[in-house]
Amino acid sequence: MNIKTIEITNIKGIGHKLxxxxxxxxxxxxxxxxxxFGKSSFAIGFDSLRSNRIELxxxxxxxxxxxxxPNLTLTLTTGEILVADDTQNTISSYFDVFVINNQTEPKxxxxxxxxxxxxxxxxxxxxxxxxxxxxxxxxxxxxxATIKSNFGTNGGKVLNNISNLFKCGQLFSRIENEIDFTRFxxxxxxxxxxxxxxxxxxxxxxxxxxxxxIQTNILQSFRDLEEFKKLADIIHSFGFDxxxxxxDTYFTALQIIIVKENMGANFKKACKYLYYLDxxxxxxxxxxxxxxxxxxxxxxxxxxxxxxxxKWPKAHEISNGQRDIxxxxxxxxxxxxxxxxxxxxxxxxxxxxxMDDANLITFQYYVSTFIDxxxxxxxxxxxxxxxxxxxxxxxxxxxxxxKIKVNYLKEANIKSNQNILKIIYKREDxxxxxxxxxxxxxxxxxxxxxxxxNEFKILKLNxxxxxxxxxxxxxxxxVRRYLFETDAFDPLAICFGVRVKIENLVYxxxxxxxxxxxxxxxxxxxxKLHFAQSIGIHIPxxxxxxxxxxxxxxxxxxxxxxxxPLGLKLENGTIKQMIKNIFI
Numbered sequence: 273m274n275i276k277t278i279e280i281t282n283i284k285g286i287g288h289k290l291x292x293x294x295x296x297x298x299x300x301x302x303x304x305x306x307x308x309f310g311k312s313s314f315a316i317g318f319d320s321l322r323s324n325r326i327e328l329x330x331x332x333x334x335x336x337x338x339x340x341x342p343n344l345t346l347t348l349t350t351g352e353i354l355v356a357d358d359t360q361n362t363i364s365s366y367f368d369v370f371v372i373n374n375q376t377e378p379k380x381x382x383x384x385x386x387x388x389x390x391x392x393x394x395x396x397x398x399x400x401x402x403x404x405x406x407x408x409x410x411x412x413x414x415x416x417a418t419i420k421s422n423f424g425t426n427g428g429k430v431l432n433n434i435s436n437l438f439k440c441g442q443l444f445s446r447i448e449n450e451i452d453f454t455r456f457x458x459x460x461x462x463x464x465x466x467x468x469x470x471x472x473x474x475x476x477x478x479x480x481x482x483x484x485x486i487q488t489n490i491l492q493s494f495r496d497l498e499e500f501k502k503l504a505d506i507i508h509s510f511g512f513d514x515x516x517x518x519x520d521t522y523f524t525a526l527q528i529i530i531v532k533e534n535m536g537a538n539f540k541k542a543c544k545y546l547y548y549l550d551x552x553x554x555x556x557x558x559x560x561x562x563x564x565x566x567x568x569x570x571x572x573x574x575x576x577x578x579x580x581x582x583k584w585p586k587a588h589e590i591s592n593g594q595r596d597i598x599x600x601x602x603x604x605x606x607x608x609x610x611x612x613x614x615x616x617x618x619x620x621x622x623x624x625x626x627m628d629d630a631n632l633i634t635f636q637y638y639v640s641t642f643i644d645x646x647x648x649x650x651x652x653x654x655x656x657x658x659x660x661x662x663x664x665x666x667x668x669x670x671x672x673x674x675k676i677k678v679n680y681l682k683e684a685n686i687k688s689n690q691n692i693l694k695i696i697y698k699r700e701d702x703x704x705x706x707x708x709x710x711x712x713x714x715x716x717x718x719x720x721x722x723x724x725x726n727e728f729k730i731l732k733l734n735x736x737x738x739x740x741x742x743x744x745x746x747x748x749x750x751v752r753r754y755l756f757e758t759d760a761f762d763p764l765a766i767c768f769g770v771r772v773k774i775e776n777l778v779y780x781x782x783x784x785x786x787x788x789x790x791x792x793x794x795x796x797x798x799x800k801l802h803f804a805q806s807i808g809i810h811i812p813x814x815x816x817x818x819x820x821x822x823x824x825x826x827x828x829x830x831x832x833x834x835x836x837p838l839g840l841k842l843e844n845g846t847i848k849q850m851i852k853n854i855f856i
Contacts, residue, residue, distance in 0.1 A: 273297070273615075275654060277347040282340035283320070284313035284332045293679045294349075297615075297652035298643055304662050305681035306840065311658040312373075314681075315621035317344045319371035323364050326356050366615060367654075370607035373621040375400070375599040376587050397584035397595060400602040402555055403609065406578050407548050410541040412438040414531050422530075424473035429482050432514045434524050437507075438531075441550035444543045446506050447528070455499040456529050464493050465526075483519045494522045503528070552580060555605050562601055562634065564594045571598065596623050597631040604638055608645075616646065617654045624659070662837045684839035687760040689746075691734040696764070697830050703727045711740040713768070713826060714800075715775035716792060719744075744772070754842065755852050763838040764826075766851070771797050771822035773854055774815050778804045797822050814850050821847065 275295040281288045289310070295301045305311050320326050326342045334340040346354040346363060354363040363369070379396045414435060420427035437443060455461060468490050475482045495501050503525040507515060515521050532539045556572045559582065563571050569590070573580045582602050587595060600623055607618055624635045639655060646653040663678055699708050704727045711722050725738040737743035750765035775797060782788045787807050794800045798819060801811050824838055841847060 273652070274349045275346055275617075276349050277345075278314075279343070279345040279347075280314065280317050281343040282334040283317045283328065283342050283344070284334065285310045286313040286317075287334050287340075291679075291681060294677075295654050295656065295679075296677045297654055298647050299675050299677055300639060300643070300655050300657055301677045301679065302657045302659060302663055303679050303681050304659055304837065304840075306844065307660050309682050311622060311660070311681070315371050315373055315619050315658060317342070318369050318617065318619045319373070321356055321361060321363060321369050323361065325358050325361050327358075366613070368611045368613045368616045369619070370610050370616070371619040371621065372600060372603040372607065372623065374596075374623055375584075375603070376595070395587035397587050397599060399584065400582040400599065400606060401579055402573055402582060402602065402606050403548065403551070403580035406575065406580060407544040408541055410538050410545050412531060412542045412546075413535050413538070414438055414527075419527055419530060424469065426473050426475060426482055429479040430472060430486065430519070430523050431527060432520055432524065434512075434514050434527055436514060437512060437524070437528075439546070440510065440512075441543075441546045443507070443510055444546060447503065448540070448543055450506065451503050452499055453529070453532055456533075461497055461500065464497060468493060483517070486519050491518060491522065500525060548580075551609065555580075555582075555602070558601060558605060559598065563598065565590050593627045593631045596627055597634055600624070600635060601638060604642055608642070611646070611651060611653070614650065615652045615654075617656065618642075619656045619658065621658045622660070624657075662840075680836050680840060682840055684763075684836055684843055685758075685760050686763050686835055686839035688764060688833055688835035689750075689762045691737070692746075692762065692764045692768075693828070693833060694733055695737070695743075696826050696828050698731050698733060699827070701731060704731065710792075712743060713771070714792075714797070715772045715779060716740075717779065744768075747772070751851075751855060755848070755855065761839075761842075763835045763842055766842055767821055767824050767826065767838060770818055770851055770854070774818065774822065775800055777854065778809065778811065778815070781809050782807070814853060818847075818850055818854070821851070 274297070275293065278291045278293060278295075279289070280286045280291075291303075291314075293301070293303070303311070303314070316328075316332050317326075320328050320332065320342070321344070326344060328342050330336065330338060333342065341358055343355070343357045344363065345356075346367075348354070352366075354366055355361075356363045375398045376395050377398055416431070416433040416435060420431050423431055472482070472486060472490065475485050477485075494504075500522070504518075504521045507524050507528075508518075508521045512524075515524050535542065552573055559571055559573070560566065563569070565571075565585070569585045571582065571584065573582050575581075584590075584595070584599065590598075600620075611618075620639075624632060627635060639657075643653055643655060663676060695708065695712065699705060699713070704724055707722065707724060707727075710716055711719050719740040722740050723738060725735055727733075728735045728738040737746065747765045747769045750762045751769040753759055754761040754766050778801060779788060779791055782791055782804060791800055791803055794803045798816075801815060805811055820841060821838070824834060828834065842851075
């Protein structure tokens with residue numbers, strides 16, 4: 273099941289948009305859009321979901337007008353349509369939703385000085401409440417000596433002290449989720465217990481001798497009790513030191529059954545408090561291990577009232593990257609507690625866009641391991657990462673390319689030309705590789721004598737472009753359309769055009785023929801510019817800045833098309849003006 277579309281109406285900067293996304297579970301879904309497009313509005317829509325409706329702050333209504341009623345609609349590939357507005361929320365019946373966004377907020381303190389008042393502002397990091405209500409402190413009612421005594425004569429020989437097991441939250445989480453304790457009250461279970469335990473107490477001898485007797489005479493009847501065996505298998509899987517053999521495993525299970533029966537409703541409460549202790553310990557260790565300012569700040573979860581809260585230093589006391597990675601990890605830990613349903617949506621709003629490479633790798637590591645953890649727990653998690661950084665253009669996106677799903681929220685005014693794509697796909701073919709590299713993908717002053725008609729015909733390429741001068745007639749038409757018209761343009765043609773135009777301009781600046789030849793023979797546009805600089809040619813900074821366009825990789829596998837992300841960059845007003853400047 274995928275999320276096919278998301279429709280947003282009247283939320284902050286979005287009046288109405290329908291996004292066709294096909295979000296995939298258990299993979300990072302990266303939604304790319306330029307600044308100012310409405311990514312934060314997208315996140316606010318999800319962050320405003322409550323159990324029974326959308327609740328918007330006054331400032332988050334479209335045009336700040338509360339008469340603009342909000343709506344968030346999800347269409348699933350199963351055909352189901354889930355709707356949330358200010359009167360209903362059917363999304364919450366299907367998905368748990370959590371949003372991670374920037375955790376800073378401005379603070380203003382009014383101060384008086386010399387009879388005059390003024391406001392002093394600062395940027396604070398909002399405290400992170402990991403646990404809103406700490407569960408009641410209910411311990412497990414386990415007393416080894418009492419259970420051994422109640423067992424009978426041989427209780428001290430066959431029952432180990434398992435106090436340590438009652439500190440293991442993972443054990444009791446599995447037991448709670450997988451074991452049906454009502455089965456132990458069934459007649460078959462009770463008859464087996466009532467027959468076996470007195471027989472065990474009749475035995476005389478050492479612990480080893482009695483356990484050997486149990487192995488021979490009793491254990492098979494225990495194995496035949498399906499739920500009892502399941503409980504024993506769970507205990508065995510943890511490899512506790514107190515549980516040395518199969519006999520120990522079954523009698524450990526028996527002790528847990530006795531504790532559950534004696535505690536009644538308090539058993540579940542004790543489990544809940546144990547899970548809280550595990551969670552607190554895990555959060556403390558995780559935050560501490562990634563705290564880059566531990567020499568200055570002891571950042572860890574602390575109990576305040578009946579809540580578990582992380583308080584942060586002032587925003588100016590740590591770097592933006594340190595702040596963002598720490599608060600992200602804390603919020604991710606918090607989201608884990610909020611996700612109870614099988615299907616979950618995690619929205620991460622741009623907080624990672626300004627991290628350095630090391631912190632960004634840490635961010636991606638935690639997202640990846642979180643997905644794996646949710647999968648192990650049989651959840652379907654939809655991680656939605658909102659960013660203006662295109663993974664196809666930025667090397668510090670290290671997610672496995674086969675596992676990410678990239679969507680572009682903004683529709684670009686583009687139309688890719690399949691014949692140009694075919695030339696890119698076939699450029700490595702030995703029959704044309706050297707020629708197209710020299711005369712199509714880079715500037716060359718001698719193109720009128722080149723004719724690849726036979727080669728293009730064999731490779732089923734557009735033979736109208738078998739002569740590069742004819743190909744560049746198409747490129748220059750597309751450049752004019754891009755710069756001066758409103759019709760859809762071909763981004764790949766613009767990439768060719770910008771690359772060749774800049775190389776042509778620099779070539780013309782080189783005064784001597786030997787260096788002109790070296791320039792042509794140098795591989796790569798960027799390298800050509802550096803060569804020209806090395807011989808004293810002044811290169812305008814614009815030529816380097818436009819590398820964001822001409823350095824787009826034109827080495828594509830069959831079926832790949834980078835037209836959309838390239839087109840979004842070309843629609844940027846500043847980039848368009850820079851390109852116009854080199855052509856006029």
